[in-house]
Amino acid sequence: MIDLARDHSLKAHVRPIALGAPASGLVWIGDAACFALGDGRVLAVESNGAVHGNGVVHKGAILCAARSPCGRAMICGDDVGDVRRTEPSGQSVLLGRFPGRWIEHIVTSAESGIIAASVGKEVAVWNRQSDAQAHGFSLASTVTGLALDAKGRRLAAARYGGVSLFYALSPQSQPLPLEWKGSHIAVTLSPKADYAVSGTQETGLHGWRLPGREDMAMSGYEAKTRSFSWNRKGTWLATSGDTNAIIWPFEGRNGPMGKRPQLLAPSTYLVTRVAFHPSQDVLAVGYADGAVVLARLHEDMFLPVAAADQSAITALEWDRAGQCLAWGSEDGHGGILDLRKAA
Amino acid sequence: MIDTKIPVTVLTGYLGAGKTTLLNRILSEEQGKRYAVIVNEFGEIGIDNDLIVNADEEVFEMNNGCICCTVRGDLIRIIEGLMKRKGTFDAIVIETTGLADPAPVAQTFFVDDDVQRRARLDAIVTVVDAKHVLARLDDSHEAMEQIAFADIILLNKTDLVTPQELEHVRQRIAVINNQAVVHETVNSAVPLDRILDQGAFDLDRILEIEPAFLDEEDHEHDDTITSISIACPTPLDPRKFMPWLQDITARQGQDILRTKGIIAFPDEPKRYVVQAVHMLLSGDLQEREWGVDDPRISRLVLIGRNLDPAALESGFMACAA
Numbered sequence: 001m002i003d004l005a006r007d008h009s010l011k012a013h014v015r016p017i018a019l020g021a022p023a024s025g026l027v028w029i030g031d032a033a034c035f036a037l038g039d040g041r042v043l044a045v046e047s048n049g050a051v052h053g054n055g056v057v058h059k060g061a062i063l064c065a066a067r068s069p070c071g072r073a074m075i076c077g078d079d080v081g082d083v084r085r086t087e088p089s090g091q092s093v094l095l096g097r098f099p100g101r102w103i104e105h106i107v108t109s110a111e112s113g114i115i116a117a118s119v120g121k122e123v124a125v126w127n128r129q130s131d132a133q134a135h136g137f138s139l140a141s142t143v144t145g146l147a148l149d150a151k152g153r154r155l156a157a158a159r160y161g162g163v164s165l166f167y168a169l170s171p172q173s174q175p176l177p178l179e180w181k182g183s184h185i186a187v188t189l190s191p192k193a194d195y196a197v198s199g200t201q202e203t204g205l206h207g208w209r210l211p212g213r214e215d216m217a218m219s220g221y222e223a224k225t226r227s228f229s230w231n232r233k234g235t236w237l238a239t240s241g242d243t244n245a246i247i248w249p250f251e252g253r254n255g256p257m258g259k260r261p262q263l264l265a266p267s268t269y270l271v272t273r274v275a276f277h278p279s280q281d282v283l284a285v286g287y288a289d290g291a292v293v294l295a296r297l298h299e300d301m302f303l304p305v306a307a308a309d310q311s312a313i314t315a316l317e318w319d320r321a322g323q324c325l326a327w328g329s330e331d332g333h334g335g336i337l338d339l340r341k342a343a
Numbered sequence: 344m345i346d347t348k349i350p351v352t353v354l355t356g357y358l359g360a361g362k363t364t365l366l367n368r369i370l371s372e373e374q375g376k377r378y379a380v381i382v383n384e385f386g387e388i389g390i391d392n393d394l395i396v397n398a399d400e401e402v403f404e405m406n407n408g409c410i411c412c413t414v415r416g417d418l419i420r421i422i423e424g425l426m427k428r429k430g431t432f433d434a435i436v437i438e439t440t441g442l443a444d445p446a447p448v449a450q451t452f453f454v455d456d457d458v459q460r461r462a463r464l465d466a467i468v469t470v471v472d473a474k475h476v477l478a479r480l481d482d483s484h485e486a487m488e489q490i491a492f493a494d495i496i497l498l499n500k501t502d503l504v505t506p507q508e509l510e511h512v513r514q515r516i517a518v519i520n521n522q523a524v525v526h527e528t529v530n531s532a533v534p535l536d537r538i539l540d541q542g543a544f545d546l547d548r549i550l551e552i553e554p555a556f557l558d559e560e561d562h563e564h565d566d567t568i569t570s571i572s573i574a575c576p577t578p579l580d581p582r583k584f585m586p587w588l589q590d591i592t593a594r595q596g597q598d599i600l601r602t603k604g605i606i607a608f609p610d611e612p613k614r615y616v617v618q619a620v621h622m623l624l625s626g627d628l629q630e631r632e633w634g635v636d637d638p639r640i641s642r643l644v645l646i647g648r649n650l651d652p653a654a655l656e657s658g659f660m661a662c663a664a
Contacts, residue, residue, distance in 0.1 A: 141416070142416065202405060
């Protein structure tokens, strides 16, 4: 149990990591935090500082990363059109090549074995059977965000004018359109796929309750929301895009409709990344000034983890046990908090 | 404060006008400066650069109740994504297709906070083919918009026309846009310091506005874009001028493509500078003060369609303090 009142000196248990390039994504594989970087490198480093691999595996800038369905590697996409699976050692396999395209979003599921990557107006899908692309889905405009439900079966793709829902494993899946005017730039699905929520260009969220597709609007944000995180029960959705972490209640029949969100960890800077602890109602929050804090639902208090260094947090992830938290920033600063030392 | 924003130059112009030639000059002659080049994926080929990004010119309406407020969704994504390559380039050049409307490109830099934080629009450069531009202006809406939006016009291929034809083209351009700096060229050959790092959208660098030299007779038909310049010798009352300007850009913003103004307020030593792209206004007091001997003349230029010069002028004059 993380005790925010007792663990007041978390900064002492942080190992700073010089990434050397902007962090695009971050995945924990076993004990290693694997950073996907803007110069094409994948840097795998343990909380004790031991480096597993630090090689250039992508020819372009890595734009996105997710854990492979098998859990032993990461799947990354870059800005020259490659999708690769890379192990912490640096050993890497090419999964797809889309010359001249940017691979901006990748989602994966250990449950269904699926990998989905956005390639312009297409979504390319791989399944457990093969390293070759299995099938794909087409949209009318560029895919600006992807999300899977907990089972890895429903796939949501954000786009201009709303979100399209697919059955990810089915090549013939016809899109279920969730329409709302304007440009949608990020999306998340609740673990049970009973809600889809998008971030909009005009700031604020738009939501749809499924399967009825009732609309919900969640406004009051200072900036665009790009980072979402559900708590383990799927009852709270944490979001970026404001100077507080904004957390919406999804308990009960009506979800957040008519309810107020919790505002945690206020700052003068925007929240850029949020990540719920895998088993507790503790939220890690990263800001545009490079600070990282931990906050607990229903509590006003929060604990500083990393000090501000003027470069926005762009990656923030807990390991599976919830013992270590890693982060990376736009200017290539990173760090790992090891709570086992704080205990 | 050091300006860490990446400068962005937009190249527009009809197919075959010489945009790609100009782009290649920029890339080859600007030694030591590294560019990220954003081109249309179906555009002209033959660009030699390390960092080329394919754009698909996705024009999106903003869901903010303003119907003419469109942005380039692809540019917002690309400028954000290029930050992953931060430090590997110094400037961005966007080459649009011949049929592109420059308004969404310009508006992207006004509307999107993330883009604004990272990049600044330096200038819109329009390459015009002296030989074919008159025919294009008759049959193409976009050709006229590209000239109307330009900060700088490269009147290219002047070797292919007679002096009389060239004079006719000059006059036609001046009717549409009397504020753009025009460089006459062959093979898009222009000193690059005349088109790069211009700060055309930088309020602090809008130094003067040329007076109008336009006859009423030049108005041809309703669809034609014209420039209107207005001047007022007495300082303006900000409590009158601001609401008036907001009102005309809100009501006529679809027709007004660009607005630029340098305004004198009573007892204010600094110049107030204002500009707009359609309805999107920005204005500020310029650091540079009026000189002791400077006549404090407020000037406003509007470039657009269906403009009523008499009504605009009387509205502007009525703002006098």
